[in-house]
Amino acid sequence: MDAVIRTEELTKRFGDRVAVDRINLEIRPGEIFGFLGPNGAGKTTTIGMLLGLIRPTSGRAFVLGYDIQREAAAALREVGAMIEAPAFYPYLSGRDNLRVLARAAGLPDRRVDEALAQVDLTARGRDRFSAYSQGMKQRLGIAAALLHEPRLIMLDEPTNGLDPAGQLEIRNLVRSLSGSGRTVFLCSHLLHEVEQVCQRVAILKQGRIIAQGDVASLLRRGVLVRTIGERERAEAILRSTPWVSRISTYGDAFLIDAPGDRTADLNALLTAGGVPVAEIRHYETSLEEFFLEVTAERER
Numbered sequence: 001m002d003a004v005i006r007t008e009e010l011t012k013r014f015g016d017r018v019a020v021d022r023i024n025l026e027i028r029p030g031e032i033f034g035f036l037g038p039n040g041a042g043k044t045t046t047i048g049m050l051l052g053l054i055r056p057t058s059g060r061a062f063v064l065g066y067d068i069q070r071e072a073a074a075a076l077r078e079v080g081a082m083i084e085a086p087a088f089y090p091y092l093s094g095r096d097n098l099r100v101l102a103r104a105a106g107l108p109d110r111r112v113d114e115a116l117a118q119v120d121l122t123a124r125g126r127d128r129f130s131a132y133s134q135g136m137k138q139r140l141g142i143a144a145a146l147l148h149e150p151r152l153i154m155l156d157e158p159t160n161g162l163d164p165a166g167q168l169e170i171r172n173l174v175r176s177l178s179g180s181g182r183t184v185f186l187c188s189h190l191l192h193e194v195e196q197v198c199q200r201v202a203i204l205k206q207g208r209i210i211a212q213g214d215v216a217s218l219l220r221r222g223v224l225v226r227t228i229g230e231r232e233r234a235e236a237i238l239r240s241t242p243w244v245s246r247i248s249t250y251g252d253a254f255l256i257d258a259p260g261d262r263t264a265d266l267n268a269l270l271t272a273g274g275v276p277v278a279e280i281r282h283y284e285t286s287l288e289e290f291f292l293e294v295t296a297e298r299e300r
């Protein structure tokens, strides 16, 4: 099937400010896609364009195959979104709040109970909204987005303001939402959340996508070699070793690709070449380290 969301050079300017700069996104059916970026990177503006709420300055966006500038209404029939803290009547129960929304949308009451079950609120559905925890309020917001059985769900910072237990509830919920062909577009600045929940991710910085791909492929794995001084000599030895490749410097160490069972050989080679070795170990960056690295402001 075609991409669930596809953008082509999508751009939004506010006056002189370029909020979103020629982004090309591709979100595939059934995946949980993470949209990651520091504050002000342009995430909310992008969601606004994908929902037809903000008019792009240039470029195009397709949601579920619909050109969002011309066919937003048709697309939105199949999209559920929670883009800010949801507003509900505090004195009504969660269930009655959903019934109000369902009736306004011409949906049967049965959908209310199904949506409550999907977010695991059946047992508390008759309690007043004002008595809900923050996590329950967010879950009710997601239930509201699910009422019309959307194929695509867009969540903007769904764990904002939640304690760790509430964040975990939402993470589990997001996982359970994907599947049966449903796609989730998750906007978050919480990296561990994206790393744990998403299969693919795009990282936005100052309106530009600076990385996009499988979470796994954005992590750098390898062997970390830290020497005590003698960096040039160490690098020369590494470069002349045929089974060592992709040598990069990583902080005060080298990160290389090398067979996992040859760390002892590496140690022997460096030591024989007069390079004292502080450590050699297998290494994997977390998405968080990767994110900090790719979004770090360069010193001028």
Ligand SMILES: Nc1ncnc2c1ncn2[C@@H]1O[C@H](COP(=O)(O)OP(=O)(O)OP(=O)(O)O)[C@@H](O)[C@H]1O
Residues within 6 Å of the ligand: 014, 017, 018, 019, 037, 038, 039, 040, 041, 042, 043, 044, 045, 046, 189
């Ligand atoms: N209506 C507007 N008018 C002018 N500038 C705007 C408008 N909306 C957003 N911007 C600017 O566009 C840039 C991107 O903002 P946006 O809210 O999309 O970022 P974000 O990644 O969602 O950040 P946050 O996580 O803080 O919400 C920012 O520099 C912001 O100041």
